[in-house]
Amino acid sequence: MVSLSSQFPAAYSAAIDEAILRYNSANLQLHFTRVANDAASDLPVKYSADLGPGVLGQSGGFPSSAGNPAPGFTLVPNVINSTNTNYIGTIMAHEMGHCIGMRHTDYYNRQYSCGGGKSNEGASTVGAILIPGTPSLAEPNSWMLACVGSGVNRPFTANDLTALNYIY
Ligand SMILES: [Zn+2]
Known part of the structure; x- marks a missing residue:
């Protein structure tokens, strides 16, 4: 159950629908449903006016040991600074990916997507497990x-779908 804070600009409503559609179109056993009320949601998308310079949002973490999703995530529209449905939907689908257990595909070298000066995450405390059939x-x-660069759309690649289908 996914909910979106009413504090978000209108573009975020279309974007969360797009993110949910991407997962639900992947024919997973996991199915996302949008609900209006945060109280009925186990994956709330929370609004923040400011999380620090250049910070687009904040992940809620990873699933619990009982298999429940991390309790949502926070986005900062003032920093995202876009009304592009596919771009915002890409950010949301990424954060939802963390909530259901996905690490960064470039966790071993963030420079791959972030450019110079970014550290490597390594296995961290939650591990990073290679999913069979993926690079x-x-x-x-x-x-x-x-x-992700501003305005970039990243629908699931073939390997992304392999990973999601393996787990869910
Ligand atoms: Zn991330």
Whole structure:
């Protein structure tokens, strides 16, 4: 159950519908449903006016040991600074990916998508498990690359779909 804070500009409503559609079109056993009320949601999308310079949003983390999704994520429209449905939908689908257990495909070298000066995440405390049938190195356009350029649309690639179908 996904909900969107009423504080978001109108473009975010179309974007969360797009993000949900991408997952639900992938024929997974996992199905997202949008609900109006945060109280009925286990994946709320929360609004923030400011999380610091250049910060687009904040992940809610990874799933619990019981298999429940991380409790949503936060986005900062003032920094995202766009009304592009596919771009915002790409950011949302990425954050939803974290909530259901996805690491960055370039976790071992964030420079791949973020450019110079960015550190590597390594396995971190939650691990980073290669999904059978997917490449061990990052590929262009994966929705789980660490960074995304302004306005870029990243619908699921064939390998993204392999990963999602393997887990869900
Ligand atoms: Zn991320």
